[in-house]
Amino acid sequence: MGLDNMDSGSSDIVSSVSPNWLTTKLDFLVNWGRSNSLWPMPFGTACCAIEFMATAASRYDIARFGMERMSFSPRQADVLLCAGRLPYKLAPVIRRIYDQMPQPKWVISMGACASSGGIFDTYSMVQGIDTIVPVDVYVPGCPPRPEGLLYGILMLHKKIRGETLADASLRDEKELDDSGLIMPASLMDELAEPFGNSIHQTRSE
Amino acid sequence: MNQSVDALRARFGEAIQDHHVSCGDTYVYVDADKVYEILNWLKEEPGQEYDYLVDVTAVEYRDPEPPLEVVYELFSHPRKVPLRLKAKLEKEGDLEIDSVVSIWHGADWLEREVFDMFGIKFRNHPDLRRILMWETYDEGYPLRKDFPLRGRFSRSEQVRRVLKGNPETNYSVEEISIAKDNTSIPDDMRQRLLRGESGNIPDSASEADRV
Ligand code: SF4
Numbered sequence: 572m573g574l575d576n577m578d579s580g581s582s583d584i585v586s587s588v589s590p591n592w593l594t595t596k597l598d599f600l601v602n603w604g605r606s607n608s609l610w611p612m613p614f615g616t617a618c619c620a621i622e623f624m625a626t627a628a629s630r631y632d633i634a635r636f637g638m639e640r641m642s643f644s645p646r647q648a649d650v651l652l653c654a655g656r657l658p659y660k661l662a663p664v665i666r667r668i669y670d671q672m673p674q675p676k677w678v679i680s681m682g683a684c685a686s687s688g689g690i691f692d693t694y695s696m697v698q699g700i701d702t703i704v705p706v707d708v709y710v711p712g713c714p715p716r717p718e719g720l721l722y723g724i725l726m727l728h729k730k731i732r733g734e735t736l737a738d739a740s741l742r743d744e745k746e747l748d749d750s751g752l753i754m755p756a757s758l759m760d761e762l763a764e765p766f767g768n769s770i771h772q773t774r775s776e
Numbered sequence: 777m778n779q780s781v782d783a784l785r786a787r788f789g790e791a792i793q794d795h796h797v798s799c800g801d802t803y804v805y806v807d808a809d810k811v812y813e814i815l816n817w818l819k820e821e822p823g824q825e826y827d828y829l830v831d832v833t834a835v836e837y838r839d840p841e842p843p844l845e846v847v848y849e850l851f852s853h854p855r856k857v858p859l860r861l862k863a864k865l866e867k868e869g870d871l872e873i874d875s876v877v878s879i880w881h882g883a884d885w886l887e888r889e890v891f892d893m894f895g896i897k898f899r900n901h902p903d904l905r906r907i908l909m910w911e912t913y914d915e916g917y918p919l920r921k922d923f924p925l926r927g928r929f930s931r932s933e934q935v936r937r938v939l940k941g942n943p944e945t946n947y948s949v950e951e952i953s954i955a956k957d958n959t960s961i962p963d964d965m966r967q968r969l970l971r972g973e974s975g976n977i978p979d980s981a982s983e984a985d986r987v
Contacts, residue, residue, distance in 0.1 A: 659910075659934060659935075659938040660909070660910050660938070662935065662938045662939060663938055663939055663940075663941050663942070666939060692925070692926065693925055693926060693927075694915065694918055694923070694924075694925065694926055694927030694934075695909070695918070695927075697935070698931055702931070702935050703935065703939070747939060750936065751936040751939055751940055752932060752935060752936055752939070756930075756932035756933070756936070757932075759931055759932040759935060760930050760931050760932050763931035763932075765926075
């Protein structure tokens with residue numbers, strides 16, 4: 572597998588704002604800088620965080636990809652890296668951390684739990700952190716191997732290189748709307764719909 | 777069989793309902809009203825000396841008939857003997873039992889957990905609040921058999937409620953008492969502590985309170 576056959580998806584965004592030589596060169600420079608100096612805010616809540624630590628340690632060494640240091644203050648971080656399952660009790664915390672990070676910022680959801688609730692389809696578990704904060708890259712696996720996480724980080728690099736300063740919608744924070752959610756309630760219920768064996772567990776309303 | 781059973785029967789008579797031995801463990805069923813007295817005796821009486829409370833937990837069985845059981849795991853360090861006590865609480869009843877925090881301080885959080893998960897109230901507990909779930913959680917008691925696995929509300933409603941919660945407002949009695957004297961903490965936090973706030977952001981203030 573290589574990154575080469577991944578479609579960068581940048582062409583249609585850029586073309587919509589009629590780029591010229593100057594803006595594309597500026598975009599290139601800014602994106603080059605941003606993508607190669609991503610400082611992660613590690614939000615490690617469970618077993619995936621162990622694998623994240625392995626990725627950060629010397630053998631896999633994410634410093635090679637510009638993640639030179641962990642940013643334990645959200646105010647100096649570029650990427651929120653949610654490694655592990657997110658209980659509802661922590662949902663307002665991750666939202667607060669995301670709100671405190673300055674733009675530009677991105678979110679990586681590491682592992683099955685962060686991406687979908689994983690095996691924990693229960694009363695206490697958020698069914699995917701994308702119901703709380705917008706997510707850029709999902710890394711599958713339980714837990715993902717360090718190679719998997721690195722692949723996800725490289726995908727994020729690729730995504731960033733496709734961005735353009737002219738497109739303000741890229742910096743949309745998806746703030747909570749009047750309903751107190753970041754998406755329509757019906758959509759959220761649909762996304763969190765149980766699948767597989769768990770459909771036999773019914774909800775008593 | 778653990779020799780404490782005979783001693784318990786001799787001392788408390790009718791309050792000791794039943795006992796049996798399973799896999800080498802001795803189970804003693806006692807009256808729920810007498811739990812404090814019996815546990816205190818087991819700890820203080822020379823020859824018993826169960827000085828260590830390993831765990832307090834509760835059981836609800838799948839069938840609807842059997843009552844809830846509060847389980848006390850004891851261990852005697854001087855004598856190296858374990859003992860398991862159970863007290864039955866009828867589901868239709870009050871679900872109240874005496875707290876043993878004044879006997880073993882370690883029972884504090886254990887009893888809070890039982891309260892949080894089963895809704896069993898411990899009389900005379902110094903600070904009986906939820907411990908695992910957040911304090912404004914109002915879907916019920918998750919380990920009860922009538923509690924649906926995914927909770928009672930829809931997912932969107934659950935998310936909406938937690939996002940309204942303020943993670944900085946769950947304080948213990950001790951923390952609240954600090955606020956009176958401590959002037960070095962930020963003023964907004966002091967005010968929240970003084971109010972003893974443990975709740976949701978009111979709907980109208982939710983926007984103003986976001987960072
Ligand atoms: S995805 Fe697997 S390894 Fe990661 S937090 Fe969930 S259970 Fe743990």
